[in-house]
Amino acid sequence: MKKQLRLVCVALILVVSAQVAFGWANATHSYLAKSLGTRSGYQNLNELYGAVLPDAFNLVPDVGNYLDGQSHNNFMAVVGKAWRCDLKSVAFGFASHNAAWGADFTAHQAARTIPGVPPIGWIIYKAELLKPSVEAAVKGILLDADIPDEGPDHLASQIAAVLAPELSHNLVEIAVDILVKSTRSGDRSKNVPSSKAAAT
16 A cells, blocks of 8 residues: 555656646747737747746756746846847747736736636636645545545545645646647648648
């Protein structure tokens, strides 16, 4: 039983930790940046690149938290250093990602798209709605793996309660990214083959 518990815990930890780098991920930030300034061409590519750049430091050991904080909260330092047109486009995209008023602000701090919701981020709001279902599903998986839920510890319930908030948060972020990718793939150029055409 300890072996099964360890396996389940390691699998869940890997899923959660891997998603830290990709949550509210590149597709979402790229989609939002596509609506900025230039709509096509080289400058637009620079805006898209700039929009995904702040998350580049998420998995850097030791200094990752510092760099993440700087890129999300001290973003005007990059804007101030941009002196050429191409650098200004990168800086414009970079600034759109910020946690002070940009995409990460509405995602994690104060949703601008849900009227009447308390001042919390869109992802935080949706994750709270999803959390009971995720907790029940995780508890079911643990019970199926013979993790006990009787006695004073209620081990399966405790593990599920600890994992559910982070899993819910990550699942909402992943879902948004998948939705953006699937929606945009329907609008792709005729010059980009579909997966079916590429397979033949």
